[in-house]
Amino acid sequence: MTTIEEVRKRAEADAKTYGYYLTPQPELLQGFLEGLKTNEDRYGYPLCPCRLTSGNFEYDRDIICPCDYRDPDVAQYGACYCRLYVNKQVYESKNLPEVPERRPQEKIARAYGIQSVAPKPAPAQGMQEAPPTKTEKPQSEVKKKLWYCKQCGYVVFREDPPYICPICKAKRELFAEIESKIEYNG
Amino acid sequence: MTTIEEVRKRAEADAKTYGYYLTPQPELLQGFLEGLKTNEDRYGYPLCPCRLTSGNFEYDRDIICPCDYRDPDVAQYGACYCRLYVNKQVYESKNLPEVPERRPQEKIARAYGIQSVAPKPAPAQGMQEAPPTKTEKPQSEVKKKLWYCKQCGYVVFREDPPYICPICKAKRELFAEIESKIEYNG
Amino acid sequence: MTTIEEVRKRAEADAKTYGYYLTPQPELLQGFLEGLKTNEDRYGYPLCPCRLTSGNFEYDRDIICPCDYRDPDVAQYGACYCRLYVNKQVYESKNLPEVPERRPQEKIARAYGIQSVAPKPAPAQGMQEAPPTKTEKPQSEVKKKLWYCKQCGYVVFREDPPYICPICKAKRELFAEIESKIEYNG
Numbered sequence: 120m121t122t123i124e125e126v127r128k129r130a131e132a133d134a135k136t137y138g139y140y141l142t143p144q145p146e147l148l149q150g151f152l153e154g155l156k157t158n159e160d161r162y163g164y165p166l167c168p169c170r171l172t173s174g175n176f177e178y179d180r181d182i183i184c185p186c187d188y189r190d191p192d193v194a195q196y197g198a199c200y201c202r203l204y205v206n207k208q209v210y211e212s213k214n215l216p217e218v219p220e221r222r223p224q225e226k227i228a229r230a231y232g233i234q235s236v237a238p239k240p241a242p243a244q245g246m247q248e249a250p251p252t253k254t255e256k257p258q259s260e261v262k263k264k265l266w267y268c269k270q271c272g273y274v275v276f277r278e279d280p281p282y283i284c285p286i287c288k289a290k291r292e293l294f295a296e297i298e299s300k301i302e303y304n305g
Numbered sequence: 306m307t308t309i310e311e312v313r314k315r316a317e318a319d320a321k322t323y324g325y326y327l328t329p330q331p332e333l334l335q336g337f338l339e340g341l342k343t344n345e346d347r348y349g350y351p352l353c354p355c356r357l358t359s360g361n362f363e364y365d366r367d368i369i370c371p372c373d374y375r376d377p378d379v380a381q382y383g384a385c386y387c388r389l390y391v392n393k394q395v396y397e398s399k400n401l402p403e404v405p406e407r408r409p410q411e412k413i414a415r416a417y418g419i420q421s422v423a424p425k426p427a428p429a430q431g432m433q434e435a436p437p438t439k440t441e442k443p444q445s446e447v448k449k450k451l452w453y454c455k456q457c458g459y460v461v462f463r464e465d466p467p468y469i470c471p472i473c474k475a476k477r478e479l480f481a482e483i484e485s486k487i488e489y490n491g
Numbered sequence: 492m493t494t495i496e497e498v499r500k501r502a503e504a505d506a507k508t509y510g511y512y513l514t515p516q517p518e519l520l521q522g523f524l525e526g527l528k529t530n531e532d533r534y535g536y537p538l539c540p541c542r543l544t545s546g547n548f549e550y551d552r553d554i555i556c557p558c559d560y561r562d563p564d565v566a567q568y569g570a571c572y573c574r575l576y577v578n579k580q581v582y583e584s585k586n587l588p589e590v591p592e593r594r595p596q597e598k599i600a601r602a603y604g605i606q607s608v609a610p611k612p613a614p615a616q617g618m619q620e621a622p623p624t625k626t627e628k629p630q631s632e633v634k635k636k637l638w639y640c641k642q643c644g645y646v647v648f649r650e651d652p653p654y655i656c657p658i659c660k661a662k663r664e665l666f667a668e669i670e671s672k673i674e675y676n677g
Binding site for chain 1: 322323324379380392451453455456457458459460472473474475478479481482483484485486487
């Protein structure tokens with residue numbers, strides 16, 4: 120069981136690493152930390168307290184706090200979507216900006232199954248339902264690749280590259296795939 | 306030859322990167338920096354000044370400063386095992402906490418050969434000692450793997466994953482192996 | 492189009508991550524940020540404002556800001572070659588140190604084609620010029636390898652390892668190649 124104190128220390132350490140601050144509003148902060156603790160106890164990972172779980176780690180991965188969108192959001196708006204992490208100006212002004220959802224529509228759709236899918240016809244009476252064919256991938260499979268930052272060489276194993284390189288701050292466009300003839304699984 | 310000034314600057318830069326402070330007791334600090342310099346001059350790497358070398362880089366790797374245990378120790382106790390790196394609260398209070406040794410028993414045993422190993426019988430007179438068989442690995446070999454953080458994708462090549470992801474602060478349990486059919490050596 | 496504000500925020504965030512400061516001279520700072528913006532608009536990446544482009548990303552890679560030489564330069568001299576990034580002492584004293592060019596001669600030579608190359612003889616009249624043979628690599632190809640920090644396991648995909656590990660501050664000598672039997676391209 121994670122304690123609120125552990126969640127707070129981790130958030131503080133992470134804010135310090137990136138030169139951020141935690142939200143200047145104490146009640147908001149307390150609420151976020153409790154939300155993160157609840158999510159970590161429930162799902163095993165600190166899902167963003169302002170978003171909904173899909174029940175699938177791979178589909179939630181981008182919204183585990185600190186989420187994929189925090190760094191570009193703080194760079195552009197001065198705060199993350201939740202306003203848990205803010206920059207110095209926002210921290211000192213105490214004015215929390217509006218931050219639009221940067222998460223791509225296709226990730227939201229995939230996570231929550233929003234695409235309308237025609238319901239499968241029920242098997243005819245007396246017939247067994249066919250087993251799933253080999254090409255039907257399990258729902259959770261997300262193809263990961265080795266990516267590297269062309270500026271500093273930082274390597275990640277993810278579905279897609281980060282928005283900002285955490286090492287040299289290069290933009291996503293400077294990431295490329297490390298191609299080889301072998302298959303990785305993870 | 307490393308100078309004390311270089312050792313000090315490196316420790317300060319590292320503390321800043323992670324939002325830590327160096328120990329608030331000046332004599333202790335001076336002693337640690339001298340210990341690190343001595344170890345670096347002697348072994349080629351800044352072995353923890355509070356621990357003993359095994360004489361084998363691979364077995365000492367986890368206790369090269371900053372050691373593998375610093376980040377979880379500062380998160381849990383406010384200071385590393387040595388109390389060279391401390392958090393803000395400890396820095397300001399000047400009260401150094403007791404920090405137990407987190408290094409696993411099996412790594413200590415391996416490093417210092419503490420397990421009792423039955424001595425090999427001397428070869429019978431007139432017989433040549435058999436050459437080591439292929440399965441007998443040289444003492445220094447430590448099997449390394451590619452690991453990645455399932456949250457942020459950070460990749461490391463180590464015997465085992467770090468306790469805390471330096472990029473997103475995810476716990477060790479969120480690391481998994483990048484499996485492939487090829488062998489890596491390093 | 493990148494704005495000056497974006498360039499400034501990125502530089503500030505990067506300085507914070509590493510515990511650095513931006514140059515204490517406001518006119519200099521403004522000039523550097525404008526230079527970085529101009530270069531990013533022109534080349535697609537923020538080339539060092541104090542150096543010249545080769546017109547080839549791979550040959551310029553080491554001098555994209557923050558350049559490969561910043562961390563060892565700040566560690567040794569208190570400032571990078573440009574004096575855009577400085578440490579606390581330099582920031583407070585406002586005395587900018589002289590920082591010699593650390594970029595290796597062979598990288599400078601390669602980038603600007605300084606080696607004298609004998610001009611190709613013109614093809615004899617009536618003869619077609621031979622097409623380039625297969626062994627003639629295109630000018631931009633730089634062979635990249637997977638390197639890892641033997642201390643902390645940090646992995647990079649680069650031509651050569653960084654001077655200082657951004658994760659644990661180990662020196663370049665502690666990097667080694669991850670060898671395998673496969674070819675990577677990136």
